[in-house]
Amino acid sequence: MSERTPVCTLEELGRLDEAEISEGYRDGNDGLPEPGGNRSESYWHGWRNGAVDGGYxxxxxxxxxxxxxxxARQREASS
Incomplete structure (x- = not known):
């Protein structure tokens, strides 16, 4: 289990690198193991979500x- 702290706010999410999130998501969705300390918080965030969506x-x-x-933010923006 990781010692990282999950993203909990939109402000935290906004500070992450989208390309690294996408890379991590693909790997998590493919069932790759949880990344170690050599990967960024952005990658780890994406991996977590990909692993959930992949059913892992x-x-x-x-x-x-x-x-x-x-x-909620998306709904407000479209109102």
Whole structure:
């Protein structure tokens, strides 16, 4: 299990590198093992979400909360 702290706010999410998130997501979705300390927080965040979407791990509360916040922001922006 990782010693990293999951992203919990949209501000934290906004500081991450989108390309690294995408790379991590693909690897997590493909079932690759949890990355070690040689990978960035951005990659790890993407890996966590990809692993959930790929069915390799359960979504945790931090992931659910960031998703709720992101959807709420999108709805506000389209209003």
């Amino acid at each position: 791990r359960e979504k945790d509360e931090a992931q659910a909360e960031v998703a709720r916040l992101w959807v």
